C-alpha cells in the first residue's frame with residue numbers, strides 16, 4: 001500500500017494497538033474526534049464521521065481506510081449508534097467510493113453475533129474443550145443495539161462492495177486488552193485479542209487480496225467459539241498470543257516458535 005492509509009478513531013484503544021505495531025509500516029493519515037494531547041508524528045485532522053465535510057477532508061488522498069471511529073459501548077443507546085456508528089460508517093463508505101479508495105477495513109464486533117451465546121450454550125462455549133464455533137458465514141445475531149449498528153456496518157460494506165467494487169474486510173473484533181487477557185472473565189478470555197495480534201490482523205487486512213470478507217479478530221486462544229480459519233486462509237493471519245498462556249496478569253507460557 002503506497003498511498004496513505006486513513007485511520008479513524010485513532011485516539012482510541014484499537015487505534016493505539018494498530019499504531020504501536022505498525023507505526024512505520026504505512027504512511028498514516030489519522031482522524032481524531034478531539035485534538036490529541038500530544039502532537040502526532042503523522043498527518044492528522046480532527047473531525048466527526050457524521051459530518052460530510054470532515055469525512056471528505058479525511059478521505060482526501062488516501063488509498064485505504066481502517067474505520068474504527070464510533071461509539072464502542074455495548075450499552076450505547078440508539079441515538080448514539082445511529083449517528084456515530086451507522087450514519088458515520090455510511091458517510092465513510094460514500095466518501096471512500098468518491099475518492100476511489102481500494103480497501104476498506106471495518107471494525108465490526110463480537111456483539112454483532114452476541115445472541116448466539118444462549119443460556120443453553122453458555123458458559124460451556126467459553127471453555128477449551130467445547131467445539132462450538134462461529135465462522136463468519138452465519139447471519140448476524142446482535143444482542144444489543146450496538147451490535148445492531150455493527151451488523152449494519154457489515155451490510156453497508158456488502159452494498160458498497162457489490163455496487164462499487166471496493167474491497168471490504170469486516171473484522172469482528174473480540175476483546176482487546178493490553179498486556180494480558182481479561183481476568184476472571186471466561187467470555188473475555190475466549191475472545192481475547194492481544195495488542196500485537198490486533199496490529200497484525202489489521203496489517204494483513206491492508207495487504208491481502210479479497211473481495212468481501214467477515215473474519216473474527218481474536219488471538220489464538222485455547223478457549224474460543226470464533227473460528228480464526230478464515231482470517232488465516234484469506235488474510236494470512238498468524239496470531240502469536242493465546243489467553244491460556246496467562247495466569248491472571250502473569251505470562252506462564254511462551255508462544256510456540
Ligand SMILES: NC(=O)C1=CN([C@@H]2O[C@H](COP(=O)(O)OP(=O)(O)OC[C@H]3O[C@@H](n4cnc5c(N)ncnc54)[C@H](O)[C@@H]3O)[C@@H](O)[C@H]2O)C=CC1
Pocket residue numbers: 008009010011012013014015032033034047048049050067068069070071072073083084088107108109110172173174175176177
Ligand atoms: N476495544 C474492543 O475490544 C473492541 C472494539 N471494537 C470496535 O473498534 C472500534 C474502536 O474501539 P475502541 O478503540 O475500543 O474505542 P475507543 O472509544 O477507545 O475509540 C473510539 C474512538 O472513536 C472516536 N469517535 C467516536 N465517535 C466519533 C465520531 N462520531 N467521529 C469521529 N470519531 C469518533 C472516539 O473519540 C474514540 O477516540 C469501535 O468501532 C468499536 O466498536 C469492536 C470490538 C471490540
Ligand SMILES: O=C1O[C@H](COP(=O)(O)O)[C@@H](O)[C@H](O)[C@H]1O
Pocket residue numbers: 072073074108109110111173174175176187188
Ligand atoms: O465490541 C466491543 O466488545 C468488547 C468486548 O465485549 P464485552 O461485552 O465482553 O466487554 C467491549 O469491551 C468493547 O467495549 C466493545 O466495543
